[in-house]
Amino acid sequence: MSRELTHALIGFFGVIAVLGGVFLAAYGGDSLDAVIVLTNRASLLLIGSNSFDSVGGGFLANIGISLASMVVATVLGVSLGGATTAPNPMVRNTAILVVNLMRNSPWLVVLYAMLYLIPFRLSIFGTEYWVSPAAKAVVGLSVPVTAYMSEVFRAGIQSVPDGQWESARALGYRRGAILRRIILPQALPQMIPNIMTTYAMLFIGTSLVVVTGTKDVLSVAKTVIASDGDDYATAVYLFVLLLFFIYCYPIATASRAIEQKIRKAGLHG
C-alpha cells in the first residue's frame, strides 16, 4: 500500500510542479502580477462570486452539475442496464438500441441539442417552471453517462455466475428480487472502480456545459479574461486545469487501487 501511495503522491505533486513550471515559463518576471490576478479572482473562479459568503457558480457549479448528472445517470443506468439483460427479447433489444444510441452521441452535440429541445419555460399542471441552463446541462450530460452506467451495470450483472440466478429462482425468488438481493450486492464491489472512472470522465465533461450558458468555471474564466486582459489568459486556464486535476486525480488513483485490491482478492479466493 505505502509504495502505491508514494507513487500516487509523486504523480500528484509532479503534475502540479509541471503546471507551475509552465506558468513560470509563460510569465517570467511578470509571474508575481499573474499570481496577484489569480489570487483576486480565485473566489470568483471557485464559487462564482467575489466573496465567499454567496455562491453563484464557478468550479462549484461543475461539481454540483457532475453530482446531479451522476445521480440521474445512475438511477436511469440501473434500469437500463437491467433491461439489457432482460429475458424478454423485445425489452432487451430495445434497451440495447437505446444504450447504443446514447453512448454514441457526442457530448457536445447532446448539450447543444438540449439547449434547443428543452424550452426555457416549462408548464407542468399549470405551474410555470423556469428551466435553468444548469438543469439543461444536467439533462444533457446524463444522456451519454446513463449509457456508460448501464454498461457498467450490465457487465457487473453478467460477472455473477449463472448458478446464482438458478439457485435463487429455485428458491422462489423473482427476477427483480434476485437482482436486488443476490446479484447486485455481489456485483457492486466489482463495479465501483468502473463507476468512479465514469464519474471522473463525466467531471471532465462538465467543462463542455459552458455552451449551455451555465455559470460554470469556464464561463467565469472567460469573463475574468475579458475584464483583466488577454495577458492573463494562460494563467487563468492553467489555474482551471489545476482545479480539474486536483479534483479528478484522487478519484482516478483510488479507483485503480480498488480495482487492484479486488483483483488480488479474486486471485486469493
Added chain:
Amino acid sequence: MAEPIPPIVQLTDVRKAFGSVEVLKGISMEVDAGNVVCIIGPSGSGKSTVLRCINGLVSINSGSIRVDTHQVETLRTEKMLVPLRHDVSMVFQQYNLFPHKTVLENVLMAPIQVLKRNPDEVRSLAESLLAKVQLADRGDAYPGQLSGGQQQRVAIVRALAMEPKVMLFDEVTAALDPEMVKEVLGVIRDLANEGMTCILVTHEMRFAEEIADRVYFTDGGIIVEHAPPKQLFHNPEDPRLRAFLDKVL
C-alpha cells in the same frame, strides 16, 4: 377397496428442445411419495434437464408434469411458480450458495422473504437442521470459509428450510473430494430414511443401488430402462444400459 394413492411426481411424454436440438424426446416417469428415485445415464443425456423441468426452471414444449397438486406446464409466470418452488427444492452440483450472506442467512432468506414465514420459527428450524448436518457452530461463517462438503450440506439445509415435499439433487457430490462425498451422501441417506421424496441424478452407482426404490436410465433424451435397483444393475436388459454399466462399474 382403497383408492390407490397417485404418485407425487408424474411426467408424461415430456419433450423439450433448446433451439432446434431436442434434448428430451418423450420422458415419462412416476415417483411415489416417500420414495427415492435415481436417474443415471451418460453425460448430455438430459438428466439435469429433467430435474429442471420438474421445478419449472425450464419450460417444456409438450407433455405434462404434475407435482402433487401443481400442473407445472400451466405455470407461465414467475409468480405462479412460487408455490411449486415451495414444494420442490433443488440442490446443485456447484452448491450455488450466496457468497455475500452467512450460512444462517443463506438458510433463512427464502423462507422469510419468499414464503413470508415467521422469522423466529424459521430460525429455530434452520438451527435444528444445521445441527442435524453437524454445522450448528458454523451459522455465522461465510460460504467461502467452508469446505466443499460443508457448503453442500448447507445447500441441502437451505433447500430443506423451504419445507418441500420433494427434493431434487443434481450430481451433488460430483464436485467434491472423495472424503467429503461420504458426509454428503450420509445426509441424503438420513433424509431418505425419514421418508422424504427424493429424485437424484448421480454417478454414485453403489449409493443409487443402496438407496433407490427405482432407477431410471436415460440415453439420448429418452428413458431406456427403469426398474428397481437390483434388477437394473444386475440384470440389465438394454444393450445401451449394459455398455454404460460396464463403463462406470
